[in-house]
Amino acid sequence: MTFNGVQPQRWSGVDIDTDAIAANVRSLVELCSPSAVWAVVKANGYGHGAVWASRAALAGGATGVAVALTQEAVELRAAGIDSRILILSDQPHEQYDELLAADAEVMVYRLESVDALAAAAARLGTTARVHLKIDTGMRRVGAEPSDVADIVTRIAKVSGIELVGVATHLATADIPGHRAIEEQMERFVSLVSGLESEVEFHIANSAAAITLPESRQTFIRTGIAMYGIDPSREVPLDRTLFTAALRWWARVSLVKEVDEGVHVSYGWRYKTLSRTRLATVPVGYADGVPRRWSEVGGACLIGGRRRPVVGVVTMDQLIVDLGPADDSDPVSVGDEVVLIGSQGDDCITAEEWADRLGTIAYEIVCQISERVPRHPVGLFAKPS
Secondary structure, eight states: OOBTTBOOSSSEEEEEEHHHHHHHHHHHHHHHTTSEEEEEOHHHHHTTOHHHHHHHHHHTTOOEEEESSHHHHHHHHHTTOOSEEEESSOOOGGGHHHHHHTTEEEEEOOHHHHHHHHHHHHHHTSOEEEEEEBOSSOOSSSBOGGGHHHHHHHHHHSTTEEEEEEEOOOSSTTSTTOHHHHHHHHHHHHHHTTSOTTSEEEOOOHHHHHHOGGGOSSEEEESGGGGTOOSOSSSOOOTTTOOOOEEEEEEOOEEEEEOTTOEESGGGOEEOSSSEEEEEESOOTTTTOOTTGGGGTOEEEETTEEEEEESOOOSSOEEEEEESOOTTSOOOTTOEEEEEEEETTEEEOHHHHHHHHTSOHHHHHHTSOTTSOEEEESTTSSOO
């Protein structure tokens, strides 16, 4: 049996629309011009597949890609991604040879890292290209403002290392009007005003790129928006320009009719209110569906209808209440179940999941387990 031309490894999968990613990036390129667009594909492309996302983003006009780990950069190179790659935070010094061999650029913010990178570059006979990350208020990574001058001076004096960019990260860009945005921007501008004009400056993530034109600088770093997901409730995407790229589906694995008053799943936390049909769907919390999904009103789509998930989600399976047997509403083993995406006239979004669970859509798509097979669909799913 095949679905959409794909022989599934199991009765669940995630379809990634690479055409949508490319189109989303084109929208950002047009919006942010003349600033360039770099695609953030860390964490396996926010769960969308880093290689497919990179190919699609570059086809859509991105000029570079950004990752979080040396391993991620190496994997992209092995897959044939030949654009510039930026690693967004400093890496263990013992990985510098591998990082440089992959021709990756990296954020630095410690004097020790400057020296270690220069030494690695000397061993390999190459030049390390670095971006200085400045902590203007995120308090996560980055050089303290008081250390910026010393780091810039050290980079200039040490051979085998070149300062190509200076960056910071806005802590509240997804909350338009927050006072921290202006404070961080002003702090950054004051710290970099004396640097050479050839250096690239980058500040904006997706939310800032959309709402703060002054933050766009040399290039923007877009993550969540390129996948067609709202940066936040306060920064929704224009749905005439952006389309969600991820669709998570499964198949009904069992249907049974049960009486009123029947308890369902671990802990017997749910009891049927009338005679009804229950459908088992072979995905669970090991796949990325939270164990408490039913408790927050979680649902899925079957036969074009929204159906409630009931009982505790188990490791490999969840249960859906289909309602009473009805000839106009047949549901059988093998029928498609949509967890995220459209079916019929309804749609369940990653943003809906996030709202119900009190989190952000980033977490929802990133937590879809690697054991759920990804299926790229679209023109940019494979190298040209």
